Amino acid sequence: MAGEVRxxxxxxxxxxxxxxxxxxxxxxxxxxxxxxxxxANLRGVDSHGVLRIPWYVENVxxxxxxxxxxxxxxxxxxxxxxxxxxxxxGPVVTIFVVNRVVEKAKKVGIGWALIRNLTHQGxxxxxxxxxANKDMAGIVFVCNPxxxxxxxxxxxxxxxxxxxxxxxxxRHRPLNLDMATSVVAGGKIWLAVDKGIPIPEGWALxxxxxxxxDPKKVxxxxxxxxxxxxxxxxxxxxxxxVMAGNPVLEPALLGREAETSEEGKKVEAIGERLSYVPRHIxxxxxxxxxxxxxxxxxxxxxxxxxxxxxxxxxxxxxGFTEIFVPGEPEERTFEERSRSGxxxxxxxxxxxxxxxxxxxxxxPPGL
Amino acid sequence: MAGEVRxxxxxxxxxxxxxxxxxxxxxxxxxxxxxxxxxANLRGVDSHGVLRIPWYVENVxxxxxxxxxxxxxxxxxxxxxxxxxxxxxGPVVTIFVVNRVVEKAKKVGIGWALIRNLTHQGxxxxxxxxxANKDMAGIVFVCNPxxxxxxxxxxxxxxxxxxxxxxxxxRHRPLNLDMATSVVAGGKIWLAVDKGIPIPEGWALxxxxxxxxDPKKVxxxxxxxxxxxxxxxxxxxxxxxVMAGNPVLEPALLGREAETSEEGKKVEAIGERLSYVPRHIxxxxxxxxxxxxxxxxxxxxxxxxxxxxxxxxxxxxxGFTEIFVPGEPEERTFEERSRSGxxxxxxxxxxxxxxxxxxxxxxPPGL
Numbered sequence: 001m002a003g004e005v006r007x008x009x010x011x012x013x014x015x016x017x018x019x020x021x022x023x024x025x026x027x028x029x030x031x032x033x034x035x036x037x038x039x040a041n042l043r044g045v046d047s048h049g050v051l052r053i054p055w056y057v058e059n060v061x062x063x064x065x066x067x068x069x070x071x072x073x074x075x076x077x078x079x080x081x082x083x084x085x086x087x088x089x090g091p092v093v094t095i096f097v098v099n100r101v102v103e104k105a106k107k108v109g110i111g112w113a114l115i116r117n118l119t120h121q122g123x124x125x126x127x128x129x130x131x132a133n134k135d136m137a138g139i140v141f142v143c144n145p146x147x148x149x150x151x152x153x154x155x156x157x158x159x160x161x162x163x164x165x166x167x168x169x170x171r172h173r174p175l176n177l178d179m180a181t182s183v184v185a186g187g188k189i190w191l192a193v194d195k196g197i198p199i200p201e202g203w204a205l206x207x208x209x210x211x212x213x214d215p216k217k218v219x220x221x222x223x224x225x226x227x228x229x230x231x232x233x234x235x236x237x238x239x240x241x242v243m244a245g246n247p248v249l250e251p252a253l254l255g256r257e258a259e260t261s262e263e264g265k266k267v268e269a270i271g272e273r274l275s276y277v278p279r280h281i282x283x284x285x286x287x288x289x290x291x292x293x294x295x296x297x298x299x300x301x302x303x304x305x306x307x308x309x310x311x312x313x314x315x316x317x318x319g320f321t322e323i324f325v326p327g328e329p330e331e332r333t334f335e336e337r338s339r340s341g342x343x344x345x346x347x348x349x350x351x352x353x354x355x356x357x358x359x360x361x362x363x364p365p366g367l
Numbered sequence: 368m369a370g371e372v373r374x375x376x377x378x379x380x381x382x383x384x385x386x387x388x389x390x391x392x393x394x395x396x397x398x399x400x401x402x403x404x405x406x407a408n409l410r411g412v413d414s415h416g417v418l419r420i421p422w423y424v425e426n427v428x429x430x431x432x433x434x435x436x437x438x439x440x441x442x443x444x445x446x447x448x449x450x451x452x453x454x455x456x457g458p459v460v461t462i463f464v465v466n467r468v469v470e471k472a473k474k475v476g477i478g479w480a481l482i483r484n485l486t487h488q489g490x491x492x493x494x495x496x497x498x499a500n501k502d503m504a505g506i507v508f509v510c511n512p513x514x515x516x517x518x519x520x521x522x523x524x525x526x527x528x529x530x531x532x533x534x535x536x537x538r539h540r541p542l543n544l545d546m547a548t549s550v551v552a553g554g555k556i557w558l559a560v561d562k563g564i565p566i567p568e569g570w571a572l573x574x575x576x577x578x579x580x581d582p583k584k585v586x587x588x589x590x591x592x593x594x595x596x597x598x599x600x601x602x603x604x605x606x607x608x609v610m611a612g613n614p615v616l617e618p619a620l621l622g623r624e625a626e627t628s629e630e631g632k633k634v635e636a637i638g639e640r641l642s643y644v645p646r647h648i649x650x651x652x653x654x655x656x657x658x659x660x661x662x663x664x665x666x667x668x669x670x671x672x673x674x675x676x677x678x679x680x681x682x683x684x685x686g687f688t689e690i691f692v693p694g695e696p697e698e699r700t701f702e703e704r705s706r707s708g709x710x711x712x713x714x715x716x717x718x719x720x721x722x723x724x725x726x727x728x729x730x731p732p733g734l
Binding site: 075077078079080082107108109110112114137149150151152153154155157158165167175177179183205209210224225227228229231232234235237238239242243244245247249250253254289291293294295296299300303304306307309310311313314315316317318320322323324325326 | 442444445446447449474475476477479481504516517518519520521522524525532534542544546550572576577591592594595596598599601602604605606609610611612614616617620621656658660661662663666667670671673674676677678680681682683684685687689690691692693
């Protein structure tokens with residue numbers, strides 16, 4: 001692509017880590033954050049990669065994201081925990097929790113954690129896959145303030161809460177489903193804005209609640225499958241935010257009247273853009289299920305291999321040359337980018353240069 | 368509706384229970400089965416109600432469904448259990464498991480059970496709501512042999528595995544999401560066949576893998592949201608059947624060659640019709656999460672009330688006069704039918720009469 005630069009992932013990782021250290025994070029936390037972002041870039045999920053660095057910096061500046069959080073386990077049983085993230089950046093608290101739920105699962109078969117008050121968890125598949133790599137089934141979902149119209153409404157009322165589920169295979173890479181409950185993830189709207197192209201009807205609504213094909217006019221995403229995506233998103237809020245005593249949909253819904261001011265409208269700006277407002281708070285469920293509690297792990301992985309092989313061998317639908325299992329296209333990108341580097345568009349390069357300058361961090365070769 | 372008869376639910380319940388006793392089930396199991404079927408009818412989910420009675424009887428006759436199962440807890444931890452259902456009818460084993468996971472959740476915050484080798488679990492929302500009524504969040508999903516085309520395939524390869532999630536409210540009825548991972552549940556195809564009306568394009572494929580509007584030609588349902596519904600269905604199989612050491616998709620996928628015989632084609636007949644073949648085996652996950660482990664139960668329920676009120680007060684989309692939360696339309700039907708009786712179409716009445724005759728069971732007044 002014109003103006004695109006390829007950067008080796010290792011150098012980009014080092015750069016990212018260094019920036020987060022300068023932002024005030026302990027080195028191990030900066031390492032966690034860099035790992036999550038580079039993983040997303042390597043898999044082609046660029047909306048959750050290094051393009052976010054300037055935004056993270058801005059949010060730390062504003063005091064929204066906390067580079068030195070006091071993460072606390074508020075409640076705990078052998079199988080569950082409730083964790084206060086103190087506005088930690090997502091990967092910092094989530095990796096801590098992943099390790100703890102895996103320990104619990106090894107002891108009692110399942111570990112089920114609620115995290116409250118984290119900020120931007122990033123690509124959820126990162127954490128579920130981490131659990132799959134430890135012979136667990138991993139489940140993660142997260143809730144934010146509203147950016148999606150519930151079925152039947154013409155304004156946002158639920159979040160397009162994503163869910164990731166991963167399980168390990170033997171010959172194959174882990175199955176890794178990572179999906180939003182909207183027709184498309186917010187990142188696809190961003191991308192259309194950046195490319196100056198229209199979006200298909202059915203993805204989103206404008207400020208009048210009408211279907212729009214102009215990505216700049218998007219005010220509310222639409223749920224996948226109408227009441228299904230809408231219902232899943234709502235139930236995720238009930239299982240995470242409300243259960244953690246920290247609802248994020250309810251205050252937004254009940255505060256609607258007050259929020260029709262100009263400032264309020266900004267708060268309600270939709271899609272991933274909501275992340276840019278100070279109220280950027282998330283709650284998440286992170287769960288690990290220990291396969292060996294129920295069945296033989298090696299045999300489990302062989303079954304998953306067979307399942308993958310069987311699905312891929314099915315007769316293709318018209319217009320398809322290959323059937324992909326969840327996470328497979330991203331794994332291909334991962335292989336390619338691990339070898340050939342991560343492509344960064346001009347805008348991202350420009351932003352990273354200015355971050356580098358501000359913090360006096362050396363840019364990766366090529367940038 | 369022409370030829371429709373209204374029957375009081377209590378009488379229909381008694382009749383149903385009596386039939387299942389004559390079929391060979393212990394009275395308390397027959398009671399469980401009747402409870403699940405009548406609940407579905409009361410909520411308007413007639414595809415999972417008493418119309419299934421003749422089919423259950425047939426499956427018990429064939430030895431597919433076991434009226435006297437030896438239900439065994441094969442493995443157990445304080446938080447998890449693996450249960451062998453011995454081809455029990457769904458409600459019999461599932462209600463047993465619901466009670467056990469609720470006990471576990473009360474002790475360690477969560478109870479997560481896998482049930483293997485059950486037959487026809489029925490309306491999943493019945494069990495999740497049962498847990499909500501005990502101040503739990505309830506989650507249930509189930510996997511069957513393939514009836515849905517994975518994204519990119521033109522034949523069935525996954526099941527349209529449904530999931531139900533319920534949580535309690537205070538003033539309101541529990542939120543109760545109960546959805547298939549296909550565009551529409553198999554029951555809607557049945558209904559179109561019964562009514563002799565076409566189905567919209569996008570619901571299903573015919574035997575050549577082409578979109579069909581003829582409900583009689585349906586061979587594979589289509590997943591909701593393409594890769595999303597398809598991916599969720601696949602991951603549910605990985606979390607239930609494969610985890611329970613009893614895969615149901617894999618054997619069907621790997622045995623495809625053998626199944627192109629005439630007999631095999633019958634096996635692959637799609638939609639809920641798959642249930643009619645002897646291989647009718649299901650595996651399920653049943654989970655309870657104890658709200659009081661994480662937060663104050665009364666406060667939780669008030670938050671859910673507020674959430675419901677807030678959502679329902681949102682500005683409506685064009686063509687909508689009301690916004691419904693998950694389970695709400697069914698609750699309205701429940702209220703109405705509890706008062707005015709359950710309407711049964713001619714065909715169902717005829718079938719129930721012949722069941723009554725066979726077993727010498729007295730029909731409910733009006734039938």
